[in-house]
Amino acid sequence: xxxxxxxxxxxxxxxxxxxxxxxxxxxxxxxxxxxxxxxxxxxxxxxxxxxxxxxxxxxxxxxxxxxxxxxxxxxxxxxxxxxxxxxxxxxxxxxxxxxxxxxxxxxxxxxxxxxxxxxxxxxxxxxxxxxxxxxxxxxxxxxxxxxxxxxxxxxxxxxxxxxxxxxxxxxxxxxxxxxxxxxxxxxxxxxxxxxxxxxxxxxxxxxxxxxxxxxxxxxxxxxxxxxxxxxxxxxxxxxxxxxxxxxxxxxxxxxxxxxxxxxxxxxxxxxxxxxxxxxxxxxxxxxxxxxxxxxxxxxxxxxxxxxxxxxxxxxxxxxxxxxxxxxxxxxxxxxxx
Amino acid sequence: xxxxxxxxxxxxxxxxxxxxxxxxxxxxxxxxxxxxxxxxxxxxxxxxxxxxxxxxxxxxxxxxxxxxxxxxxxxxxxxxxxxxxxxxxxxxxxxxxxxxxxxxxxxxxxxxxxxxxxxxxxxxxxxxxxxxxxxxxxxxxxxxxxxxxxxxxxxxxxxxxxxxxxxxxxxxxxxxxxxxxxxxxxxxxxxxxxxxxxxxxxxxxxxxxxxxxxxxxxxxxxxxxxxxxxxxxxxxxxxxxxxxxxxxxxxxxxxxxxxxxxxxxxxxxxxxxxxxx
Numbered sequence: 190x191x192x193x194x195x196x197x198x199x200x201x202x203x204x205x206x207x208x209x210x211x212x213x214x215x216x217x218x219x220x221x222x223x224x225x226x227x228x229x230x231x232x233x234x235x236x237x238x239x240x241x242x243x244x245x246x247x248x249x250x251x252x253x254x255x256x257x258x259x260x261x262x263x264x265x266x267x268x269x270x271x272x273x274x275x276x277x278x279x280x281x282x283x284x285x286x287x288x289x290x291x292x293x294x295x296x297x298x299x300x301x302x303x304x305x306x307x308x309x310x311x312x313x314x315x316x317x318x319x320x321x322x323x324x325x326x327x328x329x330x331x332x333x334x335x336x337x338x339x340x341x342x343x344x345x346x347x348x349x350x351x352x353x354x355x356x357x358x359x360x361x362x363x364x365x366x367x368x369x370x371x372x373x374x375x376x377x378x379x380x381x382x383x384x385x386x387x388x389x390x391x392x393x394x395x396x397x398x399x400x401x402x403x404x405x406x407x408x409x410x411x412x413x414x415x416x417x418x419x420x421x422x423x424x425x426x427x428x429x430x431x432x433x434x435x436x437x438x439x440x441x442x443x444x445x446x447x448x449x450x451x452x453x454x455x456x457x458x459x460x461x462x463x464x465x466x467x468x469x470x471x472x473x474x475x476x477x478x479x480x481x482x483x484x485x486x487x488x489x490x491x492x493x494x495x496x497x498x499x500x501x502x503x504x505x506x507x508x509x510x511x512x513x514x515x516x517x518x519x520x521x522x523x524x525x526x
Numbered sequence: 527x528x529x530x531x532x533x534x535x536x537x538x539x540x541x542x543x544x545x546x547x548x549x550x551x552x553x554x555x556x557x558x559x560x561x562x563x564x565x566x567x568x569x570x571x572x573x574x575x576x577x578x579x580x581x582x583x584x585x586x587x588x589x590x591x592x593x594x595x596x597x598x599x600x601x602x603x604x605x606x607x608x609x610x611x612x613x614x615x616x617x618x619x620x621x622x623x624x625x626x627x628x629x630x631x632x633x634x635x636x637x638x639x640x641x642x643x644x645x646x647x648x649x650x651x652x653x654x655x656x657x658x659x660x661x662x663x664x665x666x667x668x669x670x671x672x673x674x675x676x677x678x679x680x681x682x683x684x685x686x687x688x689x690x691x692x693x694x695x696x697x698x699x700x701x702x703x704x705x706x707x708x709x710x711x712x713x714x715x716x717x718x719x720x721x722x723x724x725x726x727x728x729x730x731x732x733x734x735x736x737x738x739x740x741x742x743x744x745x746x747x748x749x750x751x752x753x754x755x756x757x758x759x760x761x762x763x764x765x766x767x768x769x770x771x772x773x774x775x776x777x778x779x780x781x782x783x784x785x786x787x788x789x790x791x792x793x794x795x796x797x798x799x800x801x802x803x
Binding site for chain 2: 228344345347348350351353354355357358359360361362363364405408409410411414
């Protein structure tokens with residue numbers, strides 16, 4: 190039996206190839222941006238941005254259909270990034286206040302979507318993605334948005350790293366914190382937009398957070414973090430898509446593709462965490478003392494984000510398997526057959 | 527009781543500045559004129575006036591909360607100057623790369639995955655501009671800065687793995703690598719062992735000899751005597767400024783530390799000739 194066959198055969202189908210293209214591009218960019226999110230500890234703001242962008246996605250979708258989704262989302266993304274950056278910078282508000290604003294934004298998005306006659310179906314698509322029905326035009330739009338996000342980060346990468354390491358030192362050197370924060374938050378928001386049509390608004394967080402967290406577990410070399418995160422994300426996307434396809438076609442188990450990819454990401458994180466803990470234990474025993482040991486805070490922070498993602502993924506799976514949503518789950522994997 | 531500390535016999539050491547030497551006539555690197563600073567419009571330090579010239583070192587002395595860090599951040603433009611003026615090399619906006627800054631130890635993430643060499647390279651970024659990557663000249667400057675602080679052999683080590691004293695010297699190397707005319711050191715001697723203190727003092731003396739102006743906040747009067755020409759005593763405002771032998775009097779020290787007498791006793795103990803007081 191050819192075990193590797195499913196990893197390649199599925200992608201001879203055009204809709205699977207398009208899904209892979211979207212995810213690989215997304216993974217490469219989200220990996221790079223995600224490392225900065227990890228180094229800056231911006232997981233909460235990233236989570237907030239995914240919620241804040243949602244009304245824009247919803248308005249664009251309701252007014253312009255799938256073609257309008259990107260335009261609405263882009264406008265909402267940039268606005269949300271600017272507002273959030275200013276909100277955090279002003280420091281006149283607590284995390285709770287930010288959370289209130291963001292959940293309010295999310296609610297606005299749901300109200301907007303609820304005006305559509307196919308409310309449940311549209312909402313599910315926006316929240317959990319529709320990876321296998323992505324069109325060629327959407328692939329191009331995703332690539333363009335990803336390239337913009339990548340350029341924003343790459344062109345300011347050394348300055349972003351300086352700020353991530355030493356906020357005061359960076360400002361003292363003459364860098365404007367507001368400008369750097371705006372650039373990074375807009376890049377994060379653009380990744381959210383690019384990923385929303387593929388893995389959905391709720392699962393975007395996994396694509397942003399998990400690869401960077403895995404890279405931190407794998408290496409302590411600064412410039413190696415970026416290729417490791419990008420490669421891990423791309424690999425997880427490939428394997429997740431193949432598993433989803435094989436389970437759906439070969440095993441008769443209908444797995445939502447976006448959620449499957451996210452679960453593969455989280456599983457990869459769990460493996461990396463276990464490996465890191467084991468290596469740390471062995472090294473402590475051998476007194477080698479190299480590498481960055483996993484502290485309780487670091488592991489807890491990354492694991493809690495993974496748990497949140499896994500919870501949302503579980504919700505996605507349940508929704509797809511539920512009475513009202515089962516058809517969409519089938520449609521996802523059935524498209525293009 | 528209010529005797530002049532400078533009347534005590536100073537503990538002369540190799541490299542110790544001549545405290546009676548007149549200040550140079552060179553143009554000031556930094557001029558602070560009746561400046562007041564505030565956080566979010568809340569006054570933090572008021573009416574400070576002093577200047578510093580090439581090759582001089584000034585000790586900022588005062589209890590916790592007296593405004594030492596506030597002054598350094600005000601000079602850097604990180605907090606608002608609400609009155610008076612701060613000029614670096616004659617400009618209200620400091621020329622890029624003219625100021626090197628070494629923050630207090632312990633403020634940085636020890637798990638950040640950067641090597642010492644990469645941290646020091648950050649000092650070169652401002653001069654490089656946004657789009658250029660470090661080249662051979664920058665790598666040489668980083669190597670020279672690491673040599674200057676005696677840490678060239680630790681260049682590849684992860685920054686967080688270094689001891690507190692080595693991290694402090696590493697941050698000094700980062701500041702040196704930027705080629706500053708003015709160096710601001712915020713409590714650089716806190717928590718350092720004797721070896722790292724000696725190394726830091728040696729580096730400061732070499733920088734002074736190269737014409738770098740240095741402003742260093744410290745609680746330690748002995749260290750102020752060892753490396754500084756002038757002293758600026760603070761306690762929410764300016765208590766005194768001038769050469770050590772005229773400004774570092776027991777009256778002035780008591781005035782600066784008036785709310786923390788115990789700390790003042792602690793500091794008096796480290797002044798040569800005052801052990802046991």
